Amino acid sequence: MSSVSVVDLSYFDAHVRSKYSDVIGAKLGGKVISFSDEFFAEASNLLTARPPIRDKTRFTYNGAWYDGWETRRHNPEPADWVIIKVGVTSARLVACEIDTTFFDGNQAPAVSVEAAYSETEPEASTEWTTVLERTDCRPSARQFFLRAAGETKDFYNYVRLKMYPDGGISRFRLYGTPVPVFPAAIDTEIDLAHVSNGGVAIKCSDEHFGTVDNLLVSGRGVDMGDGWETTRSRVTGHEDWVIVKLGAKGVIDRIVVDTAFFRGNFPDKVRVEGSDATSDEAVLDNGDWTVLVPDAKAAADFEHEFKISHDKPVSYVKLTMVPDGGIKRLRVYGRRVL
Structure with a gap:
């Protein structure tokens, strides 16, 4: 029962x-x-x-x-x-x-x-x-x-x-x-943020027009409605963000931020940070982040790929939009560590 x-x-x-x-x-x-x-x-x-x-x-x-x-x-x-x-x-x-x-x-x-x-x-x-x-x-x-x-x-x-x-x-x-089925070879590159591999968005600043769980699914979607989009900010210095718990701790090789279908409402810039925190509570409390992708100018309807040189494993990533806007998908490609 x-x-x-x-x-x-x-x-x-x-x-x-x-x-x-x-x-x-x-x-x-x-x-x-x-x-x-x-x-x-x-x-x-x-x-x-x-x-x-x-x-x-x-x-x-x-x-x-x-x-x-x-x-x-x-x-x-x-x-x-x-x-x-x-x-x-x-x-x-x-x-x-x-x-x-x-x-x-x-x-x-x-x-x-x-x-x-x-x-x-x-x-x-x-x-x-x-x-x-x-x-x-x-x-x-x-x-x-x-x-x-x-x-x-x-x-x-x-x-x-x-x-x-x-x-x-x-x-x-x-x-x-x-319950993911990871490749037998631990050094195989996989999308550690994908929902099928256990990735989940645990907190965000805003999801007025589109929810953050859309970031972690397959494909590039069908329109603006199946991405993450926030309200327009009128405050100087405003930033919108989402924290994603990776499906497995890993060393990140490259990160893809896709603005597919966001043509007049994509963010001005994007930033990605990583943390090796051991729990949701820890990552939300201490804010101990390492920059993986410094502020980068974003473009409309485009897959932005960033090579990552940070060689320490991370278990969480934080994607920030400056100041606001919409993003379709986030890919965090890396190799698991035990």
């Missing part, structure tokens, strides 16, 4: 979203592989990165359009379900969010979440572990659940969301720690 606690948004943002990754999100590569039904709205909408929207004037052949997963009425089975492949190799699961925004009167009355590790796609014989016991859902609401610390040791690569007996859910987020 799983043990979870219900938490509010402020606690979730401070203690979950800032420390863990949504390991099933579409932008990380999570995908729906099977479902019981999606008559009114597709199950894949559950994994969309942007918040749900509503257009009451929009209808499809089957009925009102919803930005979420919605099944038909009168399900003869106990529950509708969807199976999702985790976007990383596997992950330890810490918390989840069930969002029924705009589903009011047609929301899922209750849900549960199960997880499994399988070398192949789940079958009828697959053994599932309960992550979230059956719990009631509120209409048009975001609900946040935190697992007990003692239950987060196992890792999984498939998740099954059930709703009892049918209805609609806008978004499903499942936060955890990726």
